[in-house]
Amino acid sequence: MGRDNMEPIAQIEIVPATPSNAKGIQDLMRESVMATYVKDDVTEDDVMDYYKGEQSPEGLEKLTKELTEPEAGVTNLVAKDKSRVVGYCSVSKMNPDNPDQNLLTRIHVLPSRKGERIGKSLWEKAQTALDQNKDTVLWVVENNTSSIDVYEQHWGFAKTGKRKEKPMKSGAIRKEIEMVRQAQTG
Numbered sequence: 001m002g003r004d005n006m007e008p009i010a011q012i013e014i015v016p017a018t019p020s021n022a023k024g025i026q027d028l029m030r031e032s033v034m035a036t037y038v039k040d041d042v043t044e045d046d047v048m049d050y051y052k053g054e055q056s057p058e059g060l061e062k063l064t065k066e067l068t069e070p071e072a073g074v075t076n077l078v079a080k081d082k083s084r085v086v087g088y089c090s091v092s093k094m095n096p097d098n099p100d101q102n103l104l105t106r107i108h109v110l111p112s113r114k115g116e117r118i119g120k121s122l123w124e125k126a127q128t129a130l131d132q133n134k135d136t137v138l139w140v141v142e143n144n145t146s147s148i149d150v151y152e153q154h155w156g157f158a159k160t161g162k163r164k165e166k167p168m169k170s171g172a173i174r175k176e177i178e179m180v181r182q183a184q185t186g
């Protein structure tokens with residue numbers, strides 16, 4: 001049997017995000033945060049409330065502006081399968097909290113497409129936009145263990161021990177931990 005009777009191999013493209021991707025990113029983020037953060041004592045309502053700003057029409061407008069004119073040092077990438085946004089990554093080579101670091105601000109893959117190396121392709125491309133002489137920092141929710149495993153076991157990040165706690169609508173606490181990947185040069 002040749003490939004004639006098989007589904008075509010998915011062609012995933014990693015490209016700079018444009019303003020026309022804003023709605024696709026907003027939709028992807030909604031699916032991803034609901035699938036990722038509704039866990040333990042954090043409810044759907046908590047997650048919807050936490051992300052209500054960025055999920056609103058004004059949030060879409062803000063994202064569209066950010067994609068039109070990204071802040072200095074910021075790179076936004078999307079993974080596209082044909083025209084559908086199936087992954088999103090935002091990085092900065094100037095962490096606003098510490099300009100001596102890069103920041104991995106966001107990386108999300110559509111829940112139904114996780115584990116297909118889309119995250120890996122996004123992260124590989126994103127790294128080329130970072131300052132190779134700087135450490136890279138990220139914050140991740142403590143019970144998001146599958147992502148922490150990817151960061152630790154595959155992408156070279158390590159927990160620093162720094163934590164942030166944010167109360168959510170129901171009173172549940174969103175606990176975030178910091179992870180750092182050392183500069184690969186010098």
Ligand SMILES: CC(C)(COP(=O)(O)OP(=O)(O)OC[C@H]1O[C@@H](n2cnc3c(N)ncnc32)[C@H](O)[C@@H]1OP(=O)(O)O)[C@@H](O)C(=O)NCCC(=O)NCCS
Pocket residue numbers: 032036106107108109110113114115116117118119120121138139140141144146147149150153154
């Ligand atoms: C974390 C995330 C971006 C990774 O993207 P992905 O496309 O699912 O991951 P990939 O298929 O590219 O896998 C990356 C590597 O991790 C491995 N991996 C994938 N899932 C894993 C898991 N649950 N545990 C351990 N390793 C895993 C893969 O084998 C691959 O290894 P390799 O680079 O050695 O080949 C994605 O799962 C996601 O969007 N998660 C939900 C949102 C989220 O938590 N984002 C991070 C917020 S801080």
